[in-house]
Amino acid sequence: MTLTSSFALFRSNSASAQNNGRMTYHSVIKNRFFKKAFMASALTLVMLGTPLVPAEEAKANSQSLPAASSLSGSYLSGRSALLAQDLAAASNYFTAALQRDPENFYILDRAFVTSLANGNVEKAFPLANQILEEDNEHFLAQLAIAAQRIHEGDYTTPLPDAVTQNVNPLSRLTFALVSAWEKAGQGKTNEAIEDLTSTTGAKWFDLFINFNAGLLAEYNNDPHKAAEFYKAAYEIDRGALRNAISYTRMLAASGRQQEALDIVAEYEQLIPEHPLLVSLREQIESGEVIESVAKTPADGLAEALHGLGIAVSKEGEELSANYLQLAIYLNPGNDSALIGLASLFEQLGDNERAIAYLSEVSESSPMKREAEIQIALHYNILDNLEEARAHLEKLVESDPTDLEAITSLGNVLRGHSLFEEAETSYDQGLSTLNEIQSNHWTLLYFRGITRERQDKWDAAEEDFREALTLKPEQPMILNYLGYSLVDRGLKLDEAQKMIERAVRLRPTDGYIVDSLGWVYYRLGRYEEAVEKLERAVALRPHDPIINDHLGDAYWQVGRKLEARYKWNHARDLEPEPKDLERILDKIENGMEEAVPVVASSADSK
Incomplete structure (x- = not known):
């Protein structure tokens, strides 16, 4: 079990795969913004006249980007930081660029979005207000300011028609949820539910509308109605653990404990000892009161933005981060959003930030x-x-x-x-x-x-065979056991069949294909080895050992120039020191003729 799988509250394909229109940040922004942004960006690029560094180089240098001393330096450094997926550096550089060119709308937008994505929420709010002075239809700026109002208890300031009636599906759904929680804050929760459930849109709306209507009913202390809405979300996507848990909680809260326990038992069969399921089962069995997830409108909107933030993560980390950061701002104790942010920064390669967010998970959390x-x-x-x-x-x-x-x-x-x-x-x-x-x-x-x-x-x-008894078709076991047997000259026929079966089970796994090629090599079947090892290299071109294996096979079939080419390539891929020493020796001296492995006397055991 991983945190990612535990807290993928709506499976990654539940919303985006059903989307009739892409849910990207740029598709949400109106054409008027694009015109402003394009012109500002074009002027900036003309002024700079300098190409961006490649993504790989930017990633390698992201930890030591220098302080920029000019507008062009700040701007290019910000772009490079984005290529390197370094939100903190991007935010700092675009903010510095904005100080040097405060009228540049594109840089203003970049400073705002990267600041918000990086978690500098208080710093982002003034930038959002600046954006709205020029473009009142800016999607994320309106969302940020709406979240700020709800956080401060202001539920009456109306949203502009331009955002509530936006044709973009993500914008329309997002602000339908914002509006619903504003009405809940005014004491009009039933009206909020009616408005939300009458929202029309793409098919994937149904999942989010039913879930959030359940959340509103739960906030309104109506577990029966909440259970109905959560059941609808659960029926749409039973693969999302969050749906099952929410439905189960409200079944128990409405007096249907046995039905709730039956669902928990069903999921515990699929994912044994899952902390959330264990905690919920114990809570129901003890008769403990099921408390509402959303105790305030801010809590409710945080849950809504968290769900959307997870759902849009495949559309880009920046957009997902904006939703999740606002969720944490609205409810700093939302452990699910904290774990979502940790997972996001893990994807960005920022393990320090992932640790920081995971450290904030509350002591009382089952996770x-x-x-x-x-x-x-x-x-x-x-x-x-x-x-x-x-x-x-x-x-x-x-x-x-x-x-x-x-x-x-x-x-x-x-x-x-x-x-x-x-x-x-x-x-x-x-x-x-x-x-x-x-x-x-x-x-x-x-x-x-x-x-x-x-x-x-x-x-x-003994361990491998017992594991194989438990999982007869597990390619990792078949591969490791088969390879080890061949390496020792034991049970060669059985070993070869194991690895061939592993390849059939996982034909695109370069490591397993390499194992089969290397088995053929060890058995002296060099032409077959070349065929399989070429396939393995195609699947894993940057693995030094697989390239080294292919070089060995080339040498044995007389393709010695290609062999040295592969060994040189393996050397450049930074193998382990002990492997590097062996590879360098082959580059210098070539190889002896290989001796095929033969079955040892132990093979009959």
């Missing part, structure tokens, strides 16, 4: 421990083994039965080649189980890897 696990994994990505390990060991110490934390600790240690210690973690995880079930195959598989890497082959094979 707190999962958030802490993810924090440790982000530290691991940052190559801070000490912090990652300490974080996970603290979690395991506080709950020695937490299989998720134990497995994560093992995975971190294994990733740093601390195989003996990793094996100990997996041992601890397996010892917590009364019965090993099919979903525990990963523990056996990972322990098998640590044992294989410590040359404990008999114990490793």
Whole structure:
């Protein structure tokens, strides 16, 4: 389980895949803005006359971008920061550019949008007001100011007709939700529900309208009506855990506890031990009062913007971030939005920001421990083994039965080649189980890897085969076990069939295709090896080991110039030091004729 999967409250394709019109930020902005922006942008680019740096270079340099000393420098640095997906730097540079050219509408827009996306909400509000002085139909500026009003308890200032009647579907739905929560704030919640449910639009509107109508009814202390609306959302998309949980909560709140528990049990079969489901089941079984998710209109609008922010994430991180940042502004305790932002910054490659948002998840949240696990994994990505390990060991110490934390600790240690210690973690995880079930195959598989890497082959094979019994069609197990058998000259026919089956199950996995090619190589079937390894390189062109393997196969079939080309390419792809030494030797001296592996005497065992 990951936080992303746990909090994809509407599956990523639930809204956008059904959309009849793309839900992008730029499609929401009126043509009048585009004309202003294009002219300002064109003038700026003419003035600069300098091309932007490539995205890869910008990404590499994003942590050390210099302070710009001119309008052109600030503007180009802002664009480069955006290419590098560095929202903090982009916000700073566009703000600096705006100070040098305060009349430039395009730069004003960029400064506002990047500031909001980066979480500088208070800094973004004055910029939004400046934008609205020139363009009263600016979608995000109107949304930001509306959120500010609701946050401050102003529910009576009307929204402009230009935004409430906008033909863009995302704009129309967004402001229908804003208007509904404004009316709820005026004590007109039933009217708000009527208005919202009469909103027409694309087919995907139905999911959001029913969910948010349920939220309004819940806010209005009407669990029966809330359950009806949540049921409609649940029927539209049962794959979204948020729909199921909301419907179940209101079933319990309206006295239908057994129906609620039946739904929880159904989902626990699909995702065992999910913290949100466990917490909800315990809450229902104890008879605890089910409290409203939205205690204020600001809470309700935060939930609405969070749902939309998750849904539009595939349309671009910037737009998604704007919605999620406003959700956090409206309700700083919205743990779902915090986790959504952490996931978004993870996608942007900003692990420090992901850690910061995950750290804000409340202690009382059922997802707190999962958030802490993810924090440790982000530290691991940052190559801070000490912090990652300490974080996970603290979690395991506080709950020695937490299989998720134990497995994560093992995975971190294994990733740093601390195989003996990793094996100990997996041992601890397996010892917590009364019965090993099919979903525990990963523990056996990972322990098998640590044992294989410590040359404990008999114990490793036992783990792999037990894992395969639990998951007979799992390509990762088939691949690792098959490859290891061939490498040892054991059970060659069985091993080859395992890897061929893994390739059939996952034909576009370059690593598994490489395994099959390398098995053919080890068996002396060099022409077949070349065919498979060329396919693996096509699938994983930037992997040094796969390129190295292909070079070896080329050498054995007499294509020695191509072999050296591949080895040189493998060298340039920054392999591990021990692999680099071997590759450099082949570049210098070539290879001996390979000796095909033959079945050992152990093959008959």
